[in-house]
Amino acid sequence: MSEHAPQHETLMRALQDRTGDALRDVGVCVTGGAGFIGGHLCDALIALGARVTIIDDLSNSDTRNIGDLIDRAPERVRFVQGSILDPDALSEAMDGAQRVFHLAALGSVPKSVEQPERTWLVNASGTMRVLRAAQEAGATRVIYSASSSAYGNNPELPKRESMASEPESPYAAAKLAGESLCRSWAKCYGIDTVCLRYFNIFGTRQAADSAYAAVIPAFIKRWVNGEAPTIFGDGGQTRDFTHVSNAVLANLLAATHTGALGGEVVNIGAGVRTSVNELASKIKSRMGIDGLAPEHAPERVGEVRDSVADISRAKQLIGYEPITALDDGLATTVDWYTSALREGIV
Numbered sequence: 001m002s003e004h005a006p007q008h009e010t011l012m013r014a015l016q017d018r019t020g021d022a023l024r025d026v027g028v029c030v031t032g033g034a035g036f037i038g039g040h041l042c043d044a045l046i047a048l049g050a051r052v053t054i055i056d057d058l059s060n061s062d063t064r065n066i067g068d069l070i071d072r073a074p075e076r077v078r079f080v081q082g083s084i085l086d087p088d089a090l091s092e093a094m095d096g097a098q099r100v101f102h103l104a105a106l107g108s109v110p111k112s113v114e115q116p117e118r119t120w121l122v123n124a125s126g127t128m129r130v131l132r133a134a135q136e137a138g139a140t141r142v143i144y145s146a147s148s149s150a151y152g153n154n155p156e157l158p159k160r161e162s163m164a165s166e167p168e169s170p171y172a173a174a175k176l177a178g179e180s181l182c183r184s185w186a187k188c189y190g191i192d193t194v195c196l197r198y199f200n201i202f203g204t205r206q207a208a209d210s211a212y213a214a215v216i217p218a219f220i221k222r223w224v225n226g227e228a229p230t231i232f233g234d235g236g237q238t239r240d241f242t243h244v245s246n247a248v249l250a251n252l253l254a255a256t257h258t259g260a261l262g263g264e265v266v267n268i269g270a271g272v273r274t275s276v277n278e279l280a281s282k283i284k285s286r287m288g289i290d291g292l293a294p295e296h297a298p299e300r301v302g303e304v305r306d307s308v309a310d311i312s313r314a315k316q317l318i319g320y321e322p323i324t325a326l327d328d329g330l331a332t333t334v335d336w337y338t339s340a341l342r343e344g345i346v
């Protein structure tokens with residue numbers, strides 16, 4: 001299901017204003033491009049005139065979005081169905097790439113606890129293979145999708161990149177290792193890299209069972225079904241809910257930055273704390289729901305109480321400032337999910 005056209009056009013214009021023609025005719029490779037954030041990124045890259053190759057093994061996505069992307073620019077979009085662990089698939093995907101956006105990963109924290117070795121293989125070793133293949137293909141920069149899970153349960157707020165990392169799951173440990181690899185590649189092999197640490201990204205087309213901002217589609221789904229959603233704990237826990245367009249913008253700014261980025265780590269969030277109770281009430285009012293107040297269940301073990309990004313380094317390094325505020329991003333997301341759920345598409 002496509003998004004509301006005028007909103008989409010406005011967003012694309014805003015991205016074009018920020019990046020100009022810098023990506024026109026540029027060869028890019030997007031690992032994990034069939035996924036949630038990767039799909040939105042490919043959408044923007046195509047609108048900006050880039051030549052896009054997607055590599056994805058479809059382990060957490062399907063070809064639905066890929067078909068739409070190819071239809072929009074058949075001569076500029078290529079899809080390699082394969083794993084980043086497969087050297088042949090990877091070198092085919094990297095052919096002609098000047099910039100590489102590395103998003104492919106296993107994203108579930110609970111699954112990483114069940115399958116730590118698999119998580120390490122894809123998220124850490126896979127990142128090394130992507131870096132090596134990018135270097136061999138002659139790409140000049142790899143833009144890595146890192147995770148705010150690197151901060152763990154450190155209570156200090158806001159989260160600053162200079163804080164010690166405290167990964168608390170095999171997922172967080174492997175994503176953090178990916179950052180170290182990116183930095184070491186920038187130092188040792190003459191290929192530039194940068195690590196974008198995302199905070200709770202949400203938006204349309206996100207799998208409802210995603211390990212991150214799943215709370216948004218989950219709430220909408222319950223209300224569409226005429227049921228009360230569940231909040232774990234008192235709902236006072238806060239997060240930096242960040243619309244996916246902001247993550248896309250960060251990737252584009254990192255790709256078009258003219259100086260070296262040297263493996264730097266930057267937080268990509270909205271820089272605003274919102275409690276789960278506030279989030280629920282915003283969604284409820286957008287949906288026009290009466291009654292059906294959220295029910296509270298016991299707090300989940302190990303859940304971080306508060307999280308918000310300090311985004312000043314991203315601003316200073318790549319000129320990043322969020323383009324979509326929470327309320328605007330929530331409005332499009334809520335409307336999209338409500339229709340998609342009613343039509344049985346998600």
Ligand SMILES: NC(=O)c1ccc[n+]([C@@H]2O[C@H](COP(=O)([O-])OP(=O)(O)OC[C@H]3O[C@@H](n4cnc5c(N)ncnc54)[C@H](O)[C@@H]3O)[C@@H](O)[C@H]2O)c1
Nearest residue numbers: 032035036037056057059060061083084104105145201212
């Ligand atoms: N969504 C968030 O809030 C968030 C927060 C922090 C970091 N991230 C990071 O952003 C990136 C994208 O996340 P997302 O939310 O879009 O997840 P997603 O699961 O929707 O996208 C990941 C894509 O990678 C693909 N993939 C997995 N293993 C692969 C492999 N071995 N080879 C090729 N493709 C493979 C999946 O099929 C999927 O399409 C990930 O690296 C994730 O760690 C996301």
